[in-house]
Amino acid sequence: MASNVITVNRDTRPGYMPIIYGMYLTLRNMFETLFVKGRSATIEYPEKKRNISGRYRGVHLLTAREDGTPKCVACYMCATVCPAECIYIESGERPEKKIEKYPTRFEIDLLRCVYCGFCVDACPEEAILMSRENDLVGESRAELIIDRENLMHRGKLAEVGRGYHPTDHDVRRPVRIAALERLKSEHGIVPQMPAARR
Amino acid sequence: MPKCTIDGQEIEVAPGTSVIQAAEQAGVRIPRFCYHDDLPVDGNCRMCMVDIEKFPKLQIACGTTVNEGMVIKTQVTSPKAKAAQKDTLEFLLVNHPIDCPVCDQAGECYLQDQYMDNGLHDSRVEIEEKINKRKVVDIGPIMLDAERCVVCSRCIRYEREVTKTNLLEFVNRGGSTQISTYNGGPITHEYAGNLVDVCPVGALLSKDFRFKMRVWFLKETDSVCPGCSTGCNMTIDHRDGEAYRFRPRRNVEVNKSWMCDPGRDLYKMIGPDRVTTAHRFGGAVAPASEIVHEVAAKLQAAGANSAFLASPRASNEDAFTFKKVAQAVGGRLDFRVGNPQDKVNVCKDEILQREDRHPNTQGLLDQGLGVTGVEALLADCKAGKVHVLVLQDGSMLNDPGVAEAAKGVPYVAVMATHQGTHLINAHAVIPVAMWAETDGTFTNFEQRVQRFKRAFDAPGEARPRWEVGLDLLERLGQPMNAASAGDVFIEMAVATPAYADFTHRSLGPLGKSLATANKAQASA
Numbered sequence: 001m002a003s004n005v006i007t008v009n010r011d012t013r014p015g016y017m018p019i020i021y022g023m024y025l026t027l028r029n030m031f032e033t034l035f036v037k038g039r040s041a042t043i044e045y046p047e048k049k050r051n052i053s054g055r056y057r058g059v060h061l062l063t064a065r066e067d068g069t070p071k072c073v074a075c076y077m078c079a080t081v082c083p084a085e086c087i088y089i090e091s092g093e094r095p096e097k098k099i100e101k102y103p104t105r106f107e108i109d110l111l112r113c114v115y116c117g118f119c120v121d122a123c124p125e126e127a128i129l130m131s132r133e134n135d136l137v138g139e140s141r142a143e144l145i146i147d148r149e150n151l152m153h154r155g156k157l158a159e160v161g162r163g164y165h166p167t168d169h170d171v172r173r174p175v176r177i178a179a180l181e182r183l184k185s186e187h188g189i190v191p192q193m194p195a196a197r198r
Numbered sequence: 199m200p201k202c203t204i205d206g207q208e209i210e211v212a213p214g215t216s217v218i219q220a221a222e223q224a225g226v227r228i229p230r231f232c233y234h235d236d237l238p239v240d241g242n243c244r245m246c247m248v249d250i251e252k253f254p255k256l257q258i259a260c261g262t263t264v265n266e267g268m269v270i271k272t273q274v275t276s277p278k279a280k281a282a283q284k285d286t287l288e289f290l291l292v293n294h295p296i297d298c299p300v301c302d303q304a305g306e307c308y309l310q311d312q313y314m315d316n317g318l319h320d321s322r323v324e325i326e327e328k329i330n331k332r333k334v335v336d337i338g339p340i341m342l343d344a345e346r347c348v349v350c351s352r353c354i355r356y357e358r359e360v361t362k363t364n365l366l367e368f369v370n371r372g373g374s375t376q377i378s379t380y381n382g383g384p385i386t387h388e389y390a391g392n393l394v395d396v397c398p399v400g401a402l403l404s405k406d407f408r409f410k411m412r413v414w415f416l417k418e419t420d421s422v423c424p425g426c427s428t429g430c431n432m433t434i435d436h437r438d439g440e441a442y443r444f445r446p447r448r449n450v451e452v453n454k455s456w457m458c459d460p461g462r463d464l465y466k467m468i469g470p471d472r473v474t475t476a477h478r479f480g481g482a483v484a485p486a487s488e489i490v491h492e493v494a495a496k497l498q499a500a501g502a503n504s505a506f507l508a509s510p511r512a513s514n515e516d517a518f519t520f521k522k523v524a525q526a527v528g529g530r531l532d533f534r535v536g537n538p539q540d541k542v543n544v545c546k547d548e549i550l551q552r553e554d555r556h557p558n559t560q561g562l563l564d565q566g567l568g569v570t571g572v573e574a575l576l577a578d579c580k581a582g583k584v585h586v587l588v589l590q591d592g593s594m595l596n597d598p599g600v601a602e603a604a605k606g607v608p609y610v611a612v613m614a615t616h617q618g619t620h621l622i623n624a625h626a627v628i629p630v631a632m633w634a635e636t637d638g639t640f641t642n643f644e645q646r647v648q649r650f651k652r653a654f655d656a657p658g659e660a661r662p663r664w665e666v667g668l669d670l671l672e673r674l675g676q677p678m679n680a681a682s683a684g685d686v687f688i689e690m691a692v693a694t695p696a697y698a699d700f701t702h703r704s705l706g707p708l709g710k711s712l713a714t715a716n717k718a719q720a721s722a
Contacts, residue, residue, distance in 0.1 A: 075299030076412040091409040097333045101300040101409055124299050 046135070056163045057117045058133040060108055062151040063126060069094070070152060072127035074103040078119035086112035087119060106148040111141060121166045130163040131156070202268040205275045211264050218246055218259035226272050229283055229312045231290070231398045232350035233260035236454040238359055243350045244286050245312070249276035256282050273316065280316065287317045293329045293373060295345045296321075303400030305413040309348065331376050338384030339459065340393055340402050344376035347401035353377060356396050360456065361387050361549065377401070389549060391462045395445060395455065404443070406463075411442045419653035420447060420707055422640050424511060424557040424633050425461040427542045428550050429642030431708065432457055434465070434634055439654040441465040441634060449708045452646065458551050473592070473614045473621075473629040474658025486659045489626050490666065493588070493611045494673035497527045500585035504529035505575050505607075507600065508567050509591035510538050510556035512663050513638030514647070514697075515683045517562050518690040519667025520590055526674045529586075530570040530578065533562050535597050543643045552643055557633075561641030564712070565694050572599075579603035589613065590663060592627070595620040613663055630663045631656035637683035638664070639705065641712070648709030649702055 032039040043050060063071045074091035092104035119128050133156050138144040183189045201210045204217075204224040211220045216239065221228050231243035241261040248259045251269035256279060259272070273280040291309065298304045331344035349368070354377065357366050365385055369378045379385065385393065394404045416435040423430040423444065430453035433445045444465050446457035476486035497504050506524040508517050510533055517533075524531040541553035542560055562568070578584050580603050587607040592614030594600050604610045604623055611626040621627055633640075635656040639649050656662070661669075664686050671678050680686045684702040691697040696712050704710070 073299045074409070075304075076415075077299070080412065080414065093409065099300060100334055 052132055052134065054132075054161075054163075055165075056132040056134065057115045057120075057130045058160065058163050059110065059131050059136050059146075059154065060113075060119070060151060061129055061131050061154045061157060061162075062106065062148065063129060064152055070102060070106070070127060070148065071125050072103050072106060072123075073099055073125055074101050074106075075124060077122040077124060078128055081118045081122040083116060083118065084112045084114045086110070103148060106151060107145055108151065110136065110144045110146060117164050120164060126165075129165055132160040132163040133157070134160075200264050200266040200268070202264045202266075202270060204270045205272055215264050216260055217248055217250070217257070217262045217264055217268075217270055220264045221248075221259060221270070221272055226274055228259045228272055229287075229308070229316060230260060231308055231348050232352060234352055234355075234396060234455070235448065236360075236450075236456070237352060237355045237396070240351055240355060243290070243348065245283060245290075247279050247282040247286065248272050249279045283312075284316050284319065287312055288319050288322075290348050291317070291321065292323050293331075293345070294348075295328065295333075296325070297346075301343075301346065301400040302403045302408060302413075303346075303397075307400060308398035329373050331374070335382065336384075336405070337379050337382065338386065339390040339405055340385055341405050341408060342377070342379075343401050343403070344378075346399050347377055348399050349375050349377075350398060352396045352398065353393050353402060356393060360392070361389050363387050366393075388459045388547070388551070389456060391459050392446070392456045407443050411437060416442055417653075419634075419651050421634060421650040421653065422557065422642075422648045422709075423457065423461040423464065424640070425458070425464055425555065426546070426552045427538075427554040427556060427559055427643040428453065428552050429557055429640050429646065429648050429709075430457045430461060430550060431648065432461070434653045436634075436653050441468050441653065447707075451708070451711070452642065452648075453550055456550060458549070460551070467616075468632055468634055471617045472657045472660065473617050473627060474660060476629055476659060477627050479623075479625045486628060486661070487669075489628055490669050491673055493586075493626050493628070494670050496586045496609050496611070497523070497529070497588070497670070498674060500527070500529070500609075502528040503584060504586040504588070505570075505579060505584045506531045506588045507535065507572075507575070507590060507594055508533035508562060509589075509594060510554075510559040510562055511591050511593075511633075512562075513558060513633065513636075513640060513650075513683070514561045514565065514690060515638050515686040516590065516663035516667065517558070517565055517567055518686055518693070519664045519671065519678070520588075521565060521567055522676070522678060523588075523667055523670045523674065526671060526676045529588075530575045530584070531567060532570045532572045532575050533567045533590075534572050535594055535600055539563055539568070554643070557640040557642070560643055560645055561639070561647075564641060564645070564696055565690070576600065576603035580606045582606055585609065586611065589624075592616060592618070592621055592624075595624070613666060615660070628666055629656075629658060629660035630666060631660050635660070636662035636664070637702070638662075639687060639702070639709075642709075645696075645712035646709050647697065647700060647705055647712060649705045649707075 029041055033041055065071055074089055076089055079087040079089050086109040088107045089103050090105040091101050094100055094102045120130055131154055199210050204221050207224050209224045218228050218233055228246045230246045232240045239260050241258045246259040247256040249271040250257050273283050333343050333345055335342040354366050357364050365379050366377050368375050393402045415437050419434045421432055421434045423432050431447040431449040433447045434441050435443045444462045446453055446455055448455045475483045476489040477483045504527050506529050508520050538554045538556050538559040544553040546553050576599055579587060584607050586609045589612045592612050609625045612624040613628050613630040614621055615630055615632050633650055634653045637652050639647050641647050664683055668678055678689055680689055687702050691700055
């Protein structure tokens with residue numbers, strides 16, 4: 001089958017300039033890190049921390065209602081959408097008739113999790129969110145399978161703040177609007193919402 | 199045979215076929231709520247509107263009979279029919295609570311499916327404006343949620359026509375109409391589970407299955423109920439080697455769309471208290487192959503002084519290999535503990551259940567496993583004439599006669615599925631698979647051979663009974679050329695002329711009747 005063949009010219013020799021330029025960059029960074037204040041390429045972690053995005057996808061958390069019970073209704077949407085299959089839920093009956101279901105067990109295996117944030121997207125109740133916590137450590141694998149209570153009371157949440165949430169459009173909106181306008185003006189395309197599939 | 203055209207496709211149907219059935223045959227599924235294949239037509243939901251040429255208005259597909267030359271346009275080709283269906287759906291959803299996240303029906307709900315196919319409208323009613331009805335009403339084996347109900351009356355017709363108990367009825371009028379039992383009393387009959395299947399939405403839900411599992415996680419495997427000699431076709435819904443529920447599978451000639459509650463409850467038997475390792479007297483665990491070898495050696499030594507009790511719970515394949523083993527050593531053979539053959543065709547009620555609580559009594563009769571007579575066999579055991587007794591099912595030891603007789607036998611080998619005190623006196627216990635864990639066939643009371651399929655693996659060292667039988671045959675020096683249940687079935691069909699026309703594949707999903715096959719042969 002014929003295909004597009006690109007012929008690459010490998011005859012030209014680059015000479016010594018690239019090597020000299022590379023050495024210059026390396027040495028410049030080395031001396032700046034050693035002697036020029038504020039130009040260091042590294043930071044003194046964990047005393048200092050890098051600024052992370054407001055939409056960072058860190059360790060999950062479960063939100064609570066006013067009475068302290070989880071907002072989660074155990075609909076299994078997150079477990080269904082999870083590509084890593086790291087969410088395990090068991091459900092039980094809540095005495096309240098309007099919201100009859102709640103999770104008796106809700107566990108996330110953080111070692112399996114790929115932090116894609118699909119669970120947050122899928123949640124119809126805003127029950128599962130992500131924090132910006134990114135430095136969780138454990139001494140065993142079992143320790144990093146975190147349960148419902150742990151997810152509801154993330155100690156470090158106040159410190160690190162909430163992370164990604166699909167309704168946080170503020171971050172994306174200017175970029176997205178610009179992209180849409182460019183599509184319309186340059187290509188005459190007005191994107192439609194995709195039709196729902198079964 | 200009237201001919202009609204559905205969406206441009208010409209199709210010939212049997213006289214009396216309704217448009218909805220004809221469309222189904224043509225491969226078009228018309229949305230519906232109140233129409234059910236095995237219930238009388240009511241035509242109240244108005245969802246199945248179709249456009250029929252020369253009719254001034256749209257017609258309901260379920261209540262219109264196909265006539266010669268009808269030209270029918272369904273929602274696929276008629277925008278008018280599609281619009282009507284869409285509007286009907288919007289009306290039905292006016293007071294729907296949209297609590298899909300907590301509703302067990304989600305995933306198999308007609309409202310959800312048809313909304314995604316046809317609706318996709320935004321609600322014009324705020325959730326606060328909707329009429330509130332009773333929720334989480336406990337009516338025996340069922341949870342009633344009147345808010346989710348679409349008032350299709352399927353459950354009412356089921357109660358009226360199938361169980362004839364009339365336990366459900368509409369109360370109130372207009373938008374406040376809801377279903378109710380008399381004074382909120384419980385559903386008392388043994389066919390309540392069908393109400394859950396009949397309900398197209400989440401108004402009637404099983405209390406047993408409630409919140410156990412989301413249905414889209416479940417895998418379906420075609421099976422046959424082992425609860426009695428009726429042999430209802432059913433589906434095993436399972437996930438990760440665990441059965442979560444049984445659902446009836448439609449077979450007009452056996453169980454229609456129905457199944458009894460005792461049958462549905464049998465899924466609970468599969469998981470717990472299983473025998474997972476082979477063991478000797480006193481519970482000393484040994485490799486299964488070692489135990490089987492020991493049993494074979496004992497049988498070889500005992501020869502004709504051995505006795506075999508087959509189980510009508512076992513499949514035809516299991517029974518055939520067992521019979522072969524018995525013939526190989528020339529031992530006594532029977533299966534009729536408790537005389538199930540007298541009850542095989544006796545109805546327990548007017549709907550489905552039969553008195554014989556074994557699935558395959560007829561199959562064992564067909565194969566001629568009743569040779570010695572149970573009384574004579576057990577008497578020989580007691581008299582010490584039998585040196586080795588092989589039981590095909592551990593639960594036979596629950597029968598006082600068998601347990602008493604087994605005490606007189608120096609070596610009792612048992613194929614067991616479940617643990618229990620009855621196994622104490624067994625000298626060799628071989629773990630075996632239950633019907634859900636292997637392929638096979640059962641022959642029901644009217645000689646209908648029906649196939650069931652393996653849903654998941656047996657626990658631990660447990661193997662299908664037919665495989666244990668093949669193993670024994672090989673160790674006895676008479677190997678059978680078979681590697682699967684299907685192969686065993688072919689061998690069995692050769693040895694049993696009545697089954698000669700069948701293979702696993704030719705039985706199909708709904709099984710085939712020996713009686714009709716033989717009748718056809720006789721007339722031909």
